[in-house]
Amino acid sequence: MSKRELSYLTDLQSKPLRVDRGKELVHEGEAGQTAYIFQSGWACSFKLLPDGGRQIISFPVPGDCVGLRSMLLRTSDHSLSTVTEATIIPIQAARVKHMFNEFPYLGTALLWATSRDEAMIVEHLVSVGRRNAIERTAHFILELHDRLELVGLAADHKFHCPLNQYVLADALGLSTIHVNRVLRQLRTRELATFKAHEITIHNIAGLKALAGYASPEESLVVVRDGIERDGF
Amino acid sequence: MSKRELSYLTDLQSKPLRVDRGKELVHEGEAGQTAYIFQSGWACSFKLLPDGGRQIISFPVPGDCVGLRSMLLRTSDHSLSTVTEATIIPIQAARVKHMFNEFPYLGTALLWATSRDEAMIVEHLVSVGRRNAIERTAHFILELHDRLELVGLAADHKFHCPLNQYVLADALGLSTIHVNRVLRQLRTRELATFKAHEITIHNIAGLKALAGYASPEESLVVVRDGIERDGF
DNA sequence: CGACGCTTTGACACAACTCAACAACCGTGG
DNA sequence: CCACGGTTGTTGAGTTGTGTCAAAGCGTCG
Numbered sequence: 001m002s003k004r005e006l007s008y009l010t011d012l013q014s015k016p017l018r019v020d021r022g023k024e025l026v027h028e029g030e031a032g033q034t035a036y037i038f039q040s041g042w043a044c045s046f047k048l049l050p051d052g053g054r055q056i057i058s059f060p061v062p063g064d065c066v067g068l069r070s071m072l073l074r075t076s077d078h079s080l081s082t083v084t085e086a087t088i089i090p091i092q093a094a095r096v097k098h099m100f101n102e103f104p105y106l107g108t109a110l111l112w113a114t115s116r117d118e119a120m121i122v123e124h125l126v127s128v129g130r131r132n133a134i135e136r137t138a139h140f141i142l143e144l145h146d147r148l149e150l151v152g153l154a155a156d157h158k159f160h161c162p163l164n165q166y167v168l169a170d171a172l173g174l175s176t177i178h179v180n181r182v183l184r185q186l187r188t189r190e191l192a193t194f195k196a197h198e199i200t201i202h203n204i205a206g207l208k209a210l211a212g213y214a215s216p217e218e219s220l221v222v223v224r225d226g227i228e229r230d231g232f
Numbered sequence: 233m234s235k236r237e238l239s240y241l242t243d244l245q246s247k248p249l250r251v252d253r254g255k256e257l258v259h260e261g262e263a264g265q266t267a268y269i270f271q272s273g274w275a276c277s278f279k280l281l282p283d284g285g286r287q288i289i290s291f292p293v294p295g296d297c298v299g300l301r302s303m304l305l306r307t308s309d310h311s312l313s314t315v316t317e318a319t320i321i322p323i324q325a326a327r328v329k330h331m332f333n334e335f336p337y338l339g340t341a342l343l344w345a346t347s348r349d350e351a352m353i354v355e356h357l358v359s360v361g362r363r364n365a366i367e368r369t370a371h372f373i374l375e376l377h378d379r380l381e382l383v384g385l386a387a388d389h390k391f392h393c394p395l396n397q398y399v400l401a402d403a404l405g406l407s408t409i410h411v412n413r414v415l416r417q418l419r420t421r422e423l424a425t426f427k428a429h430e431i432t433i434h435n436i437a438g439l440k441a442l443a444g445y446a447s448p449e450e451s452l453v454v455v456r457d458g459i460e461r462d463g464f
Numbered sequence: 465c466g467a468c469g470c471t472t473t474g475a476c477a478c479a480a481c482t483c484a485a486c487a488a489c490c491g492t493g494g
Numbered sequence: 495c496c497a498c499g500g501t502t503g504t505t506g507a508g509t510t511g512t513g514t515c516a517a518a519g520c521g522t523c524g
Contacts (some may be wrong), residue, residue: 038451047358050444073343077351100340107340108332112304114343118350119309121357126279126287128361129405133480164502173361175481196489212282217497365512397471407513412472 003152009097016087025088026067026080031077034090035067041086042162047078056171059083059144059163063151063214069114084162101218128173131212137174137182138211141192141199147217158199159196240331248319248393257320258299265308266322266427267299273318274394278402279310288403290352291315291376301346303328317392346409360405363444368404369414370443373424373431378448389433393426 016039019025026033028047038060045066057078060066070076071093097155100107116213121141127136144161148154165183188194191207193200201207208215248271258265260279270292277298278288289310292298296411302308303325332339355375359368376393380386397415401408418424423439425432433439440447 016257047354049358049362053362055361057354057357069343069347069350072340073347079355104336104340107338107343108304108336109339111301111339111343111346114346114350115301115305118301118346118353121350121353122279122289122310125289125357125360126281129287130281130285144282166502174504177482178480178506181480184504397469407469409472409513409514415513416472 002020008103011095014090014092016089018087019082019085020196021082021084021086024079024081026070026076026078028073028077028079031075033067033070034093035065035071035096036091037065037089038062039087039089041088042083043080043086044083044167044171045080052058054170055173057168058124059171061148061151062153063212065113068096072100083167121127131177133172133174133182134185135211136174137144137168137179137186138207139213140168141186141194141201142171142204142207142211142213145201159199159206161199162197240335243327246289246322248321250319251314251317253314253316256311256313258302258308260311260312260333261307263307265302266300266325267297267303267328268323269321270294271295271319271321273320274315275312275314275318276315276399276403277310286402286403288399290356291403293380293383294385296344297345300328300342304332321403339434363404365404365410365414366417368406369400369411369418369444370423370439371445372400372404373418373426373433374436374443374445376431377433389436391431392429393431407456428445 019041021041025043026045040062042062043060043066044056045058045060046054048054060080066080067076068091120143123139127139131139145154145157145159148159153159163171165176165179166205168174169179172179174182183194186194186207189206191201191203191210193202207213247435251273253273257268257275258277272294274294275292275298276288277292278286279288280286290310299308300323323396359371363371375390377386377389380391385391395403397408397411400406401411404411404414406414415426418426418439421438423433423435423442425434439445
């Protein structure tokens, strides 16, 4: 990246903004919204159903950037709320659009970044579609751990996690009560503990085995031991 | 787009290629793969689990382009197989990369295109996570219908659909047998029929009501009637 | 005609959901 | 400092949706 591009990127960022928890930053179907970088605090992107149900798509954590892609579209296809109090850096749509014209190469760079997001959503879909409650929860914990470790927010198989069981349920596609039961099982089986907003992984190997989890680096090693199903 | 860009795009396309059904075009974790445009025939992208299970992510249909994005990454994060015999137009990775340098604006264009894909995957996630079997199936039929209508492959609430119940099950996160039961219910309730590789929608309003389906155009109208859940 | 792939059915088991209540926790205000 | 209310977590009992197993019906194609 050239110096000029970099300085432009820095200029894009407005002053950090402090927002309360539970604040809806982007509303589904809303037009012309801004993007945000999360400096601290957690959020969740989700869609609501007519019956009041909710499916959480992803949890942006500190260091994550949200909504950049949807600035190119007319409207956002899902909502975004903070889960905790947070400090965010808003990025104005107009300036980003201008930037795409000025430095078209950045489109490709952004494309690369969004690919990672999509891979996460795909993995989430696999979890919800084909793993049972406990595998799904285990997988979720492991993924969260790896993401947070990457930004220095997890160490020693322990990390802060401000999600309550209602939120967890909406992410995993389960009922709150069942989430509770599953967490108890993980605790009893001495795999992981979720207590006082802190998740501790006691037996990471066991948890990975249970979840069928492939670490980001290992994910090149393709799991595909036999079993060609009929149909394709 | 300039004339030069357009001609470059046309040059990218190799000769159409005919492939058998059930052929795996991209293998998960594979590096340096090519992208494809589907001229005819259906495919499915999916991930396999250690236990032999499979979650289908999406069904590329004629007119769709797959794998463009993953060419920028080192490896593909999911596999791709044809579901029927198909004619595809391969696109070489090397040439696309060169093109991104030559016409950096195209990165942004592609970004726009992939956003649509991601929106579809998100909707799929919502279905699997928060809709029951029959709602999920109804939603799937409606989405397929709208996609195919867009490319002239559906008319009169009827369209050809080469998927069998095994494949459907892997897409919807259900067992084959349950898919069968659900299809029977849709038939009995005179909402839709899936017979001889052809889907007919008898009562599109009823089906939409059942699925909680928002048509692409209507999706701006946000469904959010009350019910603020606790937790966020 | 037989074989194979796909669909359909029934009986049963189990995972996950619902409802209803209670217990722990936490910040607030008296 | 303690009592309070609200939020969140925990349990149990009973129900329902979906999965599993087993077997039979169809169509198609060689």
